[in-house]
Amino acid sequence: MRFEVLLEIANPNYPDDELVSHWDSERQQPVGENDERDALARFIVRKLHGLFDPDAADIDQLETAVGAMERAFVELGRVRVGLMAEFLKRRRWGV
Numbered sequence: 001m002r003f004e005v006l007l008e009i010a011n012p013n014y015p016d017d018e019l020v021s022h023w024d025s026e027r028q029q030p031v032g033e034n035d036e037r038d039a040l041a042r043f044i045v046r047k048l049h050g051l052f053d054p055d056a057a058d059i060d061q062l063e064t065a066v067g068a069m070e071r072a073f074v075e076l077g078r079v080r081v082g083l084m085a086e087f088l089k090r091r092r093w094g095v
Helices: 003-013 039-051 058-093
Strands: none
Touching: 003 039, 003 058, 039 058
């Protein structure tokens, strides 16, 4: 599987098909770090590319990508829970 194929699988599931805009197909790498567009889309593309192994079987590529996105989901969820707890505390107590 080529990286572009993996990206094409993921892209329609992200708002506005934004993932592909964070991939430089000419240079075969994620767009620069200073790109001001969607930071989450940039993170996803960089994470998937960083884990990509062109010699791995397609099923292994997909399994690795799914695992990476699941870990990110859990980590983002934990951050959300912490922020929500603080928000609710401050709203309730007027802090």
